[in-house]
Amino acid sequence: MTIYPQERVALFIDGSNLYAAAKALGFDIDYKRLLEMFSKDGHLVRALYYTALIEDQEYSPIRPLVDWLDYNGYTMVTKPTKEFTDAAGRRKIKGNMDIELAIDLMEMAEHLDHAVIFSGDGDFRRLVEAVQRKGLRVTVVSTVRSQPPMVADELRRQADNFIELDDLRATIGRKSGGHDNVGDGQHPHIQDDQDDQDDFDEFGDAPGSSRDVDEEMEIA
Numbered sequence: 044m045t046i047y048p049q050e051r052v053a054l055f056i057d058g059s060n061l062y063a064a065a066k067a068l069g070f071d072i073d074y075k076r077l078l079e080m081f082s083k084d085g086h087l088v089r090a091l092y093y094t095a096l097i098e099d100q101e102y103s104p105i106r107p108l109v110d111w112l113d114y115n116g117y118t119m120v121t122k123p124t125k126e127f128t129d130a131a132g133r134r135k136i137k138g139n140m141d142i143e144l145a146i147d148l149m150e151m152a153e154h155l156d157h158a159v160i161f162s163g164d165g166d167f168r169r170l171v172e173a174v175q176r177k178g179l180r181v182t183v184v185s186t187v188r189s190q191p192p193m194v195a196d197e198l199r200r201q202a203d204n205f206i207e208l209d210d211l212r213a214t215i216g217r218k219s220g221g222h223d224n225v226g227d228g229q230h231p232h233i234q235d236d237q238d239d240q241d242d243f244d245e246f247g248d249a250p251g252s253s254r255d256v257d258e259e260m261e262i263a
Contacts (some may be wrong), residue, residue, distance in 0.1 A: 045204075046084040050156040050180075054081055054143050056117075057162035058094035058105075060185070061208075062194070064163065067189035068209050073217040074108075078116050080214055081159065088155060091147060095124045120147065132153045144168045152177045159184060160202075165195025165201020172201055183210055 046052055065072050081087055097103050113119045124138035141164065142172050150157055152174045160167060163185030171181045183202040185194035188209045199205045 045159060048079070050081050050085040051088050051154065052081065052085040052147075052157045053088045053151060053155050054090040055139065055148055055158060055160045055162075056090070056092045057144060057160070057164065058092050059140075060162040060164055064186050064189065064193040064208050065219065065244055068191060070188055071217040073215055074112060074117070075115065076217075077179070077215040080211075085157065089151070090117050091120055091144075093120045093140035093144050095140060096121045098123045101175070120144075141166055148174060155179055157182065161185070161193030163192070163198060165198050168195070168197045168201045171198065175201075175203070180204070182206060188242060 061072065078087075078090055081090070092109075094109065096105065096109070109121065120140065120143050120171055122138065122140070122143065144160075145167070148160075148170060152158075156178075157180045158174060159182045160171070161184045162184070167183075172185070175181060180203045181201075182199055182204040183194065184206045185199075186192065186208040187194055187199075188207065194205070198201075219224060
């Protein structure tokens with residue numbers, strides 16, 4: 044990936060998608076190191092992190108990470124999850140941040156030269172195409188090395204650049220025993236709409252599959 048010194052750059056991080064991709068590859072993201080990496084080249088205008096939050100919960104497993112990011116250079120974009128009951132009578136919560144990310148990128152496009160999207164969600168292909176017509180270069184960060192791959196092929200083809208997340212392991216991975224990021228690795232369980240697995244618990248690991256990630260968590 045090339046970021047030119049004069050470029051105005053913004054990071055758009057789909058929190059659940061990035062977490063699922065890193066988990067599938069077997070490492071945790073050090074968000075301090077990630078910010079440092081993209082601050083070295085170009086002019087980093089903004090780093091936005093998108094996630095849905097469970098309200099009415101005495102303790103949310105992602106809250107420490109959200110608070111840390113909020114105080115350490117990231118712009119947090121959150122919204123409450125929605126609760127529903129599925130056909131089997133199980134209570135679930137659902138939260139999708141795609142619209143928020145898309146609107147922010149479209150609104151910021153005229154003030155940027157380069158957008159870096161941390162997501163493999165194929166729904167973003169049209170968004171990437173739209174901002175490219177406005178003159179932006181777009182880089183997508185995800186992985187093809189998980190089983191199955193976490194990035195949709197159409198998104199990878201549309202982007203100007205694709206960064207394999209696994210290649211960044213040494214640069215932005217959390218070092219063993221490191222505690223730079225409070226709350227790292229504690230993200231609500233992510234369930235793909237196309238995933239038929241049912242036996243998830245509230246603090247289970249995110250599955251290693253997602254082309255179109257839709258945040259969904261089963262309440263035990």
